[in-house]
Amino acid sequence: MEQEIAIGAIEERAELPLVARMHDWVVTVDHKRLGLMYISGGLLFFVVAGLQAVTIRLQLAFPSNHLVPPQVFNRLLTMHGTAMVFLVGMPILTGFFNYLVPLMIGAHDMAFPRLNAFGFWLWLFGALLLYFSYLGADGLYGAGSAPDVGWFAYAPLTERAFSRGNSTDYWILSIFLTSVGSTATAINLVATIFCLRCKGMTLNKMPVLVWLTLVVAFLMLVALPPLSAAQAMLLLDRYLGAHFFDTQAGGSAILWQHFFWIFGHPEVYVLVVPAFAFASEIIPVFSRKVIFGYQVMVAASVAIGFISLSVWAHHMFSVGMTPAGNAFFATSTMLVGVPTGIKIFNWIGTIWGGKIRFRVPMLFSLGFLFQFMIAGLTGIMLAVAPFDWQLTDTYFVVAHFHYVLIGAIVFMIFAAIYYWFPKATGRMLSERLGQWHFWLFLIGFHMTFDTLHFAGIHGMPRRIYTYQPGRGLEAFNLIASIGAVLQAVAVVVLVINVIRSLVNGQEAGPDPWDAWTLEWTTTSPPPEYNFAVEPEVRSRRPLWDLKHPEDPDWLYE
Amino acid sequence: MAVAAALSPAPSTEPWTLPRRGRVGVLALILTESAFFSIFVAAYIFYIGKSLTGPYPRDVLSPPIINTICLLSSSLTIVLAVRALRLDKIGTFAFWWLVTLLLALEFLAGTGMEWYRLIYHRGLTIRTNLFATTYYSLVGLHALHVTVGMLMILIVMLLTLGKHVTRRYAEQVEVLSWYWHFVDAVWVVVFLTVYIIGR
Amino acid sequence: MTIWSAVPAVVALSPVSAFADWGVGKSNSKFPQPDLFAPVSTPAHDIETLAWFAITICAGIALIVGGILLYGIIAYRVRRGDDGSEPPQVYGSNPIEFAWTVIPLLIVFVLILTTARTIYSIQGRPRPPGALTVHIIGHQWWWEVRYPSLNITTANEIHVPLSEPSNDNPTFLDLESADVAHSFWVPQLAGKTDVIPNRKNTMWIDPHKAGTYLGQCAEFCGTEHALMLLRVVVEPPAQWQQWVASQQKPAVHEPSAAHGRRVFESTACVNCHTVQGTVASGRFGPDLTHIMSRETIAAGAAVNTPEHLKIWIRDPDLIKPGALMPAMNLNGHDLDDVAGYLASLR
DSSP, X not given: OHHHHHHHHHHHHHTSOHHXXXXXHHHOOOHHHHHHHHHHHHHXXXXXXXXXXXXXXXXXXXTTOOXXXXXXXXXHHHHHHHIXXXXXXHHHHHHHHHHHHHHHTTOSSOSOHHHHHHHHHHHHHHHHHHHHXXXXXXXXXXXXXXXXXXXXXXXXXXXXXXXXXXXXXXXXXXXXXXXXXXXXXXXXXXXXXXXOOOBTOOGGGSOHHHHHHHHHHHHHHHHHHHHHHHHHHHXXXXXXXXXXXXXXXXXXXXXXXXXXXXXXXXXXXXXXXXXXXXXXXXXXXXXTSOOTTHHHHHHHHHHHHHHGGGOGGGGOGGGOOOHHHHHHHHHHHHHHHHHHHHHHHHHHHHHTTSOBOOOHHHHHHHHHHHHHHHHHHHHHHHHSHHHHHHHTTBHHHHHHHHIIXXXXXXXXXXXXXXXXXXXXXXXXXXXXXXXXXXXXXXXXXXXXXXXXXXXXXTTXXXXXXXXXXXXXXXXXXXXXXXXXXHHHHHHHHHHHHHHHHHHHOOBOOSOTTOOOSGGGGSOSSOOTTSOSSOOBOSSSOHHHHHHOTTSOGGGTX | OHHHHHHSSSOOOSOOOOOOHHHHHHHHHHHHHHHHXXXXXXXXXXXXXXXXXXXXXXXXXXXXXXXXXXXXXXXXXXXXXXXXXXXXXXXXXXXXXXXHHHHHHHHHHHXXXXXXXXXXXXXXXXXXXXXXXXXXHHHHHHHHHHHHHHHHHHHHHHHHHTTOOOGGGHHHHHHHHHHHHHHHHHHHHHXXXXXXIOO | OOGGGHHHHHHHHHHHHTTOOTTHHHHHTTXXXXXXXXXXXXXXXXXXXXHHHHXXXXXXXXXXXXXXXXXXXXXXXXXXTXXXXXXXXXXXXXXXXXXXXXXXXXXXXXXXXXXXXXHHHHHTOOOOTTOEEEEEEEETTEEEEEEGGGTEEEESEEEEEOOBTTBOOOEEEEEXXXXXXXXXXXXXXXXXXXXXXXXXXXXXXXXXXXXXXXXXXXXXXXXXXXXXXXXXEEEOHHHHHHHHHHHHSOOOOOGGGHHHHHHHHHSTHHHHOBOTTSSOBOOSSOBOTTGGGSSEETTTTEEOOHXXXXXXXXXXXXXXXXXXXXXXXXOHHHHHHHHHHXXXXX
């Protein structure tokens, strides 16, 4: 009876006027809706920050170019970096976890649905606050617009003396807000995973994505506070005359760097581990094989989480630490590469002996595999501290981390969109447009970031609004800029694909990919309550067991 | 899924119990807050002895013994309160809860008076030197958490007076008490850092 | 500064200097292009050797793993006419996991040892008692260069003596900052070392090939971080002595530049600039005593010609928007004379 009322209520809602339906979205605490809101908001800022990147590349396409003056350029690079990490990466990835985790563990919703909504709105207001700085940050002296101190805002450039107006304050406050929202989400995910799993789903039987969500959530809980703490200290310096980073009073500029990177390095794992999670769900399905080495994958990810907390000063090799300090961080950084490599090998092991279907999610996943491997190897090069003394703060690093951020993370975000869009909307994305999207983006990505490695080797530092001719940088920059435009075109193709599919895409059904985890047992889209009856599972792939009753997973796990 | 359940031979007959979400949630909160505090402690320790001018810690700091006794006792009284609530002894619960509240208030008042003395009599403000910067931020951050905890304790006190708090809510009250224990544990660390190590 | 206040700058700049590099491009092309794989000094050499070692290992891994992945993708693609059956499900293999854990650990072990050795050989070199020390102070957005033992002060262009294997003559650089964090980087000479306020960092170079080597600031330090360039001129012994002697001479007093000198000394110029032996003793901006001995001005933003000097003094924002030197608002006559005075300071 309760179920009938629930279903009936949902059907009624579809006929409500637009305002009422919008109101539903505003007050929702449903993890699926909040997840979609996070993802949509993140994708919107992806377009904005992406256009800022294209502008950067247009300015740098030619030496001594004057498309934008240095002040504008410095704001572009700061906002591009800050937005991509906090307003694109975090919300999209946690949005996917928000959507998928309760479904994958057979739960009705997250542990704290209202906290979930609170986290989203906090994130949204923080995001809008950051961009509002363009308008609002003039401050008392007419100085200041959007923040222009780089996304890592090194002290003492951010102190009052060198950053007049309120641009830095907008950077501090907006990120503080979004970080509180992220922390709320992390608490929610931990509680959900520990407390709401369906019957039979021990920790050893959770999908890999859920395990990796746990790792990400723990990293967020431990790594976000150092940034918030450092930002609070900076705010105290700027407004109450404190001296945390005031070098004239004996304060230390290096202390900011330590605190920032104690956050900053785990943060990049917060961003990349979700990509691993998506890959661990998508690659098996399109290889038609169970993931190779489930327990090793989980253990390696947990190891990555822990070791990543000890590598932060590899961002600081050139500040003049002692040789012992440099050697320690070089060691820990190389060590974190070992479990990371193991994961790559396990994905290859998953593909091996399979029957690979080259649908769009798999294309992006294969790009991820190659590109993440290369990114990891340039990371090893950077871990060699003396080599880093040449490479740090150059376009080599920019190329390396964009290889991770785009080549691994954005590629897997695209894969995840193509893979789970049918579940969330009930419609398939066009395979043909998806191919266009993939190939255009792949070519553009490599044009830009393969060449930028060489610009770094040839002496091009980061965050410069221009470079002069006669230094061998012209060709690299021009090619890189053309690649950026190609990537933008590819994203336009994706947008067209999404809109057309929402309007009249092919119907998806509950399980279009012939997959094996619990989210594929519901309708597409799932009902508000997810599962009418609490599932009971016996293995890591409950649907495989259903589809192959003669050969279920639990005989082999 | 009923089909799947039927297929699996001998599913475990043990009851499927998972941890309670309130407990996991507050433990996660405590983990993240610990990370937050440790950065301020790290800054405090980093800057020991680095102030360019005085006043210096041993000139102006005196260990707040009474405040500490009150705050740490409040952990004991809150345990007694929760235990009483689980046994449905609302009157006893209300008594120990009130004592906890008063002890928290004493701590805050004591800290306030200490700061008044430092600011007005010794001229130590957050902008005076590195010691002052790290002292006020660390102790202040902790006092902020005491305040938030105290406000939540006050809300529960008011709900108790309105006869709304019963054994049914013992789990939520206990979860709040865990937060309170965390605040006390942080004070132990802050006390050791500021008044023992830092002097 | 809002985005709109940038518009006049953009407009003003366009007809005057769309793509203008103030002659620096041509000047740059006389010298080797910065390239960390063309080292001329021991730290850079040691780094290059280690770099090739790391690159070789990484390239090897990439070829092997990438090759296996590529093979797997091709060999295990689903074939046309496939019956839709599932392939054998392989859950894992402990021996394989062990193998591909141990091998990377061994590789890492080797890399760590070689890395540590180079770290210590570069950072751990003690300063020989008679070694030349250059004191470099980073400013927004220029480099103050002092030779305490030689009583020389200059800016942005650093001359150092050649150091030959038979006659080891390293130069030690002490790095400090007057304001925010910068980073000293000349790829062919050494890795970069950050220049941080309230902290003294030291590095050393021993270039064995004469020539001019290009570098620039490598830590974002504000508006004109991009144009905080460096030139290090490595001089064989004779030229080195010549340069030292000429820098140690007092400022040239040319009678024809007298009026220009008067204007210079009676306007705000002296608040920021020093010309040794005159009343000008400001420390906020570069020392101008021998400004004409430098190839560029504005920390490498423009080639040092009287014409560019004039434009720079008239309005620094035309060459380096955001530079901390204000436009001096001199009338045409005074401007010519001051530029003439500076042009006489060889």
